[in-house]
Amino acid sequence: MLAIKDLKASVGGKEILRGISLSVKAGEVHAIMGPNGSGKSTLAQVLAGNPAYEVIGGSVSYQGKDLLAMAPEVRAQAGVFLAFQYPIEIPGVSNAYFLRSAYNEIRKARGGEEVDPMEFVDIVESKLKLVDMDAAMLQRSVNMGFSGGEKKRNEILQMAVLEPKLAILDETDSGLDIDALRTVADGVNKLRAKDRSFIVVTHYQRLLNYIVPDFVHVLSGGRIVKSGGKELALQLEEKGYDWLVDAHVPAGAGV
Amino acid sequence: MTQRYLDQHARFVAANSGAPDWVTRARRAGIERFAALGFPTTKDEDWHFTSPAPIAEAEFTFDSNGASRTAAADVEPFRFGDAGWVTMVFVNGRLQQDLSMLSGLGPGVTLLPLSAASAVPELDKRVGSVLSDQPTFTALNTAFMPDGAALHVIRDVKVRVPVHLVFIVDSLGADRVVYPRNLLVLERGAQATVVESYIGLTDARYFTNAVTEVSLGDGATLNHIKVQRESRRAYHVGTTEAIQGRDSHFVSFSFAIGGALTRTNIHTKLDGPGCGATLNGLYMLDGEQHCDHQTKIEHVAPNCFSREVYKGVLDGKSHGVFNGKVYVHPEAQKTDGKQTNNTLLLSKDAQMDTKPQLEIFADDVKCTHGATVGKLDEMALFYMKSRGVDAEMAKRLLIYAFAADVLETIANADVKLALERDTLARFVAEGREPRGERFA
Numbered sequence: 001m002l003a004i005k006d007l008k009a010s011v012g013g014k015e016i017l018r019g020i021s022l023s024v025k026a027g028e029v030h031a032i033m034g035p036n037g038s039g040k041s042t043l044a045q046v047l048a049g050n051p052a053y054e055v056i057g058g059s060v061s062y063q064g065k066d067l068l069a070m071a072p073e074v075r076a077q078a079g080v081f082l083a084f085q086y087p088i089e090i091p092g093v094s095n096a097y098f099l100r101s102a103y104n105e106i107r108k109a110r111g112g113e114e115v116d117p118m119e120f121v122d123i124v125e126s127k128l129k130l131v132d133m134d135a136a137m138l139q140r141s142v143n144m145g146f147s148g149g150e151k152k153r154n155e156i157l158q159m160a161v162l163e164p165k166l167a168i169l170d171e172t173d174s175g176l177d178i179d180a181l182r183t184v185a186d187g188v189n190k191l192r193a194k195d196r197s198f199i200v201v202t203h204y205q206r207l208l209n210y211i212v213p214d215f216v217h218v219l220s221g222g223r224i225v226k227s228g229g230k231e232l233a234l235q236l237e238e239k240g241y242d243w244l245v246d247a248h249v250p251a252g253a254g255v
Numbered sequence: 256m257t258q259r260y261l262d263q264h265a266r267f268v269a270a271n272s273g274a275p276d277w278v279t280r281a282r283r284a285g286i287e288r289f290a291a292l293g294f295p296t297t298k299d300e301d302w303h304f305t306s307p308a309p310i311a312e313a314e315f316t317f318d319s320n321g322a323s324r325t326a327a328a329d330v331e332p333f334r335f336g337d338a339g340w341v342t343m344v345f346v347n348g349r350l351q352q353d354l355s356m357l358s359g360l361g362p363g364v365t366l367l368p369l370s371a372a373s374a375v376p377e378l379d380k381r382v383g384s385v386l387s388d389q390p391t392f393t394a395l396n397t398a399f400m401p402d403g404a405a406l407h408v409i410r411d412v413k414v415r416v417p418v419h420l421v422f423i424v425d426s427l428g429a430d431r432v433v434y435p436r437n438l439l440v441l442e443r444g445a446q447a448t449v450v451e452s453y454i455g456l457t458d459a460r461y462f463t464n465a466v467t468e469v470s471l472g473d474g475a476t477l478n479h480i481k482v483q484r485e486s487r488r489a490y491h492v493g494t495t496e497a498i499q500g501r502d503s504h505f506v507s508f509s510f511a512i513g514g515a516l517t518r519t520n521i522h523t524k525l526d527g528p529g530c531g532a533t534l535n536g537l538y539m540l541d542g543e544q545h546c547d548h549q550t551k552i553e554h555v556a557p558n559c560f561s562r563e564v565y566k567g568v569l570d571g572k573s574h575g576v577f578n579g580k581v582y583v584h585p586e587a588q589k590t591d592g593k594q595t596n597n598t599l600l601l602s603k604d605a606q607m608d609t610k611p612q613l614e615i616f617a618d619d620v621k622c623t624h625g626a627t628v629g630k631l632d633e634m635a636l637f638y639m640k641s642r643g644v645d646a647e648m649a650k651r652l653l654i655y656a657f658a659a660d661v662l663e664t665i666a667n668a669d670v671k672l673a674l675e676r677d678t679l680a681r682f683v684a685e686g687r688e689p690r691g692e693r694f695a
Contacts, residue, residue, distance in 0.1 A: 048637075048641045049637075049640070049641070050637050050641075051633070051637065052633070052637075071640070071646070072637060072640040072641050073640040073641075073643055073644060073645050073646060073649075075641075076640070076641055076642055076643035077643045081641075081642075082641050084638065084641075087638070088632070088634050088635045088638040089635075090635055090638070090639070090652075090653070090656055091656055091659075091660070092655065092656030092657065092658075092659035092660060093652055093655070093656045093659075098639070098642070098644075098652075101644050101648065101652075102639075102642035102643045102644050105642075105643040105644055105645060105648075106643040109643070141656075158642060162642065162643065
């Protein structure tokens with residue numbers, strides 16, 4: 001599904017990712033953990049194609065294709081989805097319109113027909129239940145005036161509607177209380193499938209109690225310094241990151 | 256440069272010796288004023304960011320008998336709503352009856368060519384009465400004043416049908432100047448919606464110099480929408496000036512997307528207590544277009560409010576100007592004024608000059624203003640693209656979203672829908688069809 005080889009990336013001339021290699025097979029859930037500034041979010045943004053980040057080395061193969069050569073919208077149409085740590089507010093564009101546009105673009109890219117607003121209501125209705133969201137939220141401008149929890153739920157709603165093959169969750173747990181966290185995690189768990197992979201980026205082990213990963217990787221200073229099974233997350237919860245990261249120079253930058 | 260107009264005026268007046276006295280008098284005063292002032296230059300404070308030199312130096316001709324080659328099908332795309340709208344169409348300065356639809360306004364409402372204003376008692380005396388001052392282009396308009404629309408609404412009558420005044424220049428108007436002159440009088444408690452459209456149906460250069468006077472009686476409400484879609488080589492100077500009686504409301508919207516060099520002046524005087532003025536606008540430019548909005552809200556009486564939101568989107572090497580004056584007289588206590596100008600630059604070569612001006616001579620007022628000039632939000636673009644929305648569409652969505660809240664203030668649903676479509680279609684890359692639907 002995804003093969004990252006020696007990936008290096010910088011932002012504003014500062015190298016953040018210093019050679020990441022990671023392989024994700026269909027249906028797997030990989031957790032990326034690490035202290036602040038380790039490059040977790042950068043990895044998520046680079047995979048989604050954020051132009052603010054410059055790839056300076058390495059390769060990423062997605063379903064056999066060169067992911068880095070694809071524009072962000074082409075990646076999305078090919079099934080890559082990033083749930084943002086800080087979802088963007090778009091005043092004046094309704095959530096429903098935005099979601100339907102995205103849905104139709106992705107359908108078109110996969111050779112399907114566009115759906116009209118009435119058909120889309122049916123599609124989105126069952127997904128709303130998945131994240132316990134009120135239909136009224138669809139009529140509001142994208143993320144405008146949403147609480148932190150509502151924004152994160154909205155991200156998972158988008159994911160549920162767009163049905164990606166590779167979903168990257170960037171600190172989806174940050175800023176959520178325990179109830180909201182459970183709702184969001186339940187939503188994600190219901191979307192787990194044999195042909196769908198997840199990369200779950202998180203600072204805290206807490207989320208992984210609910211979304212149980214197959215693999216855990218610890219990022220520090222722009223490199224993966226340790227990989228293991230789900231028990232690695234529990235070790236980190238107990239011991240913190242220091243025992244793993246001491247030997248490495250952090251990349252800095254609060255990302 | 257001035258002499259050319261004086262000569263044209265002398266010939267025009269000689270050929271129109273049968274004009275009513277009130278017209279002849281106004282024309283004479285207008286040309287004298289114009290001769291005394293001459294054309295402004297960028298040394299004049301009001302023209303600091305907009306050089307009128309291209310207009311002053313161009314050799315436009317004037318022909319009061321302006322022939323037309325505009326047919327009904329040419330006007331069709333610019334009409335609003337259903338066939339029920341009352342419409343008065345002028346082509347190359349002259350009323351074209353066969354394209355107009357003048358009936359259906361109901362009792363108490365009169366819509367006439369300005370040249371026939373005397374048909375309503377005392378109406379001719381109102382021509383020129385609203386203008387507090389006649390700067391160069393206004394004086395020049397008065398000096399010729401060939402025709403335009405006169406609307407009169409008697410006391411307490413609500414005009415249910417919107418009135419559309421259409422000013423077209425077609426290919427027979429190439430290198431010509433036209434002087435539309437309108438008078439809108441709403442007596443006490445009357446209400447109306449008037450749309451003025453300025454349309455170019457030619458690729459040639461021409462000059463529109465328009466003046467609209469608005470007189471609002473106590474408690475009257477006018478929704479006034481100016482839609483400027485002049486051709487890409489056209490020059491346009493348009494002045495709307497209003498005077499408001501107590502508790503009246505002047506609601507103005509200026510939509511400007513056309514022309515090479517355009518200037519819109521909107522001036523209202525809140526002359527009685529309890530008035531409101533809402534002045535909103537949207538300008539969208541590209542290429543080398545230059546578009547200047549000058550607004551002046553004059554708070555004369557106490558307890559009035561004014562609200563102003565102008566937004567702009569500039570691409571290419573275009574240049575936008577916004578100068579919003581709010582003048583609060585010493586008697587105008589409890590004035591509540593708010594003014595905002597926000598501009599989105601799509602290109603590094605586009606330029607915006609924005610200058611809010613508050614002049615306050617009363618001590619118990621609440622007035623604020625703010626201006627921003629920014630770029631498209633890169634993160635928002637990336638966010639949309641990361642959901643599969645293509646780059647072009649994402650950009651258009653953001654432009655539309657930027658403009659949406661000011662378009663939302665247009666009360667008339669037909670006009671709002673049409674201008675939303677124009678907004679969506681404004682920055683479509685070549686070879687792509689705009690989608691005629693709303694994003695909201």
